[in-house]
Amino acid sequence: DTAVSQTPKYLVTQMGNDKSIKCEQNLGHDTMYWYKQDSKKFLKIMFSYNNKELIINETVPNRFSPKSPDKAHLNLHINSLELGDSAVYFCASSQRQQGKETQYFGPGTRLLVL
Amino acid sequence: KQEVTQIPAALSVPEGENLVLNCSFTDSAIYNLQWFRQDPGKGLTSLLLIQSSQREQTSGRLNASLDKSSGRSTLYIAASQPGDSATYLCAVDNNAGNMLTFGGGTRLMVKP
Numbered sequence: 001d002t003a004v005s006q007t008p009k010y011l012v013t014q015m016g017n018d019k020s021i022k023c024e025q026n027l028g029h030d031t032m033y034w035y036k037q038d039s040k041k042f043l044k045i046m047f048s049y050n051n052k053e054l055i056i057n058e059t060v061p062n063r064f065s066p067k068s069p070d071k072a073h074l075n076l077h078i079n080s081l082e083l084g085d086s087a088v089y090f091c092a093s094s095q096r097q098q099g100k101e102t103q104y105f106g107p108g109t110r111l112l113v114l
Numbered sequence: 115k116q117e118v119t120q121i122p123a124a125l126s127v128p129e130g131e132n133l134v135l136n137c138s139f140t141d142s143a144i145y146n147l148q149w150f151r152q153d154p155g156k157g158l159t160s161l162l163l164i165q166s167s168q169r170e171q172t173s174g175r176l177n178a179s180l181d182k183s184s185g186r187s188t189l190y191i192a193a194s195q196p197g198d199s200a201t202y203l204c205a206v207d208n209n210a211g212n213m214l215t216f217g218g219g220t221r222l223m224v225k226p
Contacts, residue, residue: 004157031212043158043203045213055213090157094212100165101212102148105158 003027004106006091012112013081021076021109023091032074033103034066035090043090049074050096081113116141116208120217127194128225135189135220137204142182145209149178149189152201152219161202162189194224 004025013019025032031050037043047066048055054066063079078085088108094101117140127133137147146165150158162171162178164187170179177190191198201221205214 033213040218041201042218043205043216045215048213050212057213092158096212100163101146101207102160102163103158103212103214104160105150107157 004091004093004104006089006106006109008109009107010110010112012114015081015083015113017081018077018079019081019111020078021089021091021111023074023076023106025072025091025093025104025106027093027095027104029093029095029104030071031094031096031101032068033092033094034074034076035092035105037088037090037108039087046076047074083113086111086113116144116206116215118204118206118215118217120202120204120220122220123218124221124223126223126225129194129196131194131224132190132192133194133222135191135202135204135222137187137189137217139185139187139206139215141206141208142185143208144182145207145212147178147180147187148205148207148214149176149187150203150205152203154200158203191222194222196224196226198222198224 007022034046068074091106092103094103121136148163149161164180175192180187201219203219204217
């Protein structure tokens, strides 16, 4: 009964390819996120998605596009992968609760671009 | 732009010690502040969330404090145990879509 799940857990691919990472939450939350953790373990927000409202971190290249088929899913599609995209990508979710929005994280997807 | 800094970057203590992890942030107009734990190769687990109107939160051996005016938070761990060994991350929510800004983390090692 995993709360936030991601697939795949590991992804190794060639530069220039297009890939997708899937995220699902069964907590009934209304907001989902994607974060990137680089090789130095620094964690940065990429996107926040709430009820069809997408908020994008302006530093994220437009090769990255989140897609939400429904409230429980937020997938991340990456076009034309580059070496610098290698990182661990975490999905998270939370419920709007006036200052009490604890975020629950998935186990991460380890992406390696060769 | 919010910036979050955590000191120290790494800490090693013998079992049983009480310890304090520090977090500072540059923009005091925060919505809430959260402390997370990350084990090697794993995701993040939420430990404590302090709303902007609160001064501290406690959970078991953990106590987190918040001083918004000075832009600081501390995580106090009492009677540390080897199982507490992990990276502890501080994150600030400025209510911009609830997107968190994380500090660089403190890697804690508690030796038996």
